[in-house]
Amino acid sequence: MITVHHLNNSRSQRVLWLLEELDVEYEVKRYERDPKTMLAPASLRAVHPLGKSPVITDGALTLAESGAIVEYLVDRYGGGRLAPELGTPERLRYIYWLHYAEGSAMPPLVLKLVFNQVETSPMPFFARPIARAIVARVNKSFIDPQIALHLGYLEAELEKSLWFVGSEFTAADIQMSFPLEAAAVRAGLDSSRPKLMGFLDRIHARPAYRRALERGGAYDLLN
Structure with missing residues (x-):
């Protein structure tokens, strides 16, 4: 099961959207920004050392960076959807x-x-x-x-x-x-x-x- 470590008002909203477009099951673990600093909570560092979002876990895999996450999800779960053919x-x-x-x-x-x-x-x-x-x-x-x-x-x-x-x-x-x-x-x-x-x-x-x-x-x- 994919878990999206989702920070409010952040780039991780795109990951949720992508998973909805792909119709893939996933769980959302929510994190809230500090209302004064607007930074992510320290608890995100337990998932990834940089403590930033988006981060996903998929089995033993932990993956950060929006572009890498998008490529991984489309390649693994897209079945040819949402990306042009290779070599074009x-x-x-x-x-x-x-x-x-x-x-x-x-x-x-x-x-x-x-x-x-x-x-x-x-x-x-x-x-x-x-x-x-x-x-x-x-x-x-x-x-x-x-x-x-x-x-x-x-x-x-x-x-x-x-x-x-x-x-x-x-x-x-x-x-x-x-x-x-x-x-x-x-x-x-x-x-x-x-x-x-x-x-x-x-x-x-x-x-x-x-x-x-x-x-x-x-x-x-x-x-």
């Missing part, structure tokens, strides 16, 4: 998006979150103007332009096809969901990029996505 150009594109999601799309979004938290964190009153000035400068000179660059690139890619790999929905679309949901919440993704917003509408309407929300609980990235 579509398969290479599929692998590209699996790795792009975390390797390229997420870093500027994480920086955006971290710098925004710096700006609002408690600090001596005399330091606040300095902190705000630093955050504003970094956002303007690097973070925001990088996010805009990636969103423009992704919008153009979805002008070529309905889904990221082509006309068929794949696990790469599941992997790409988190950075785009994060961008819609905190990085300016809006109706000015209709292809990306249409992608979010389509995935949110999928029955398996809705079932995963029921299993995973509150998912504040949707708010």
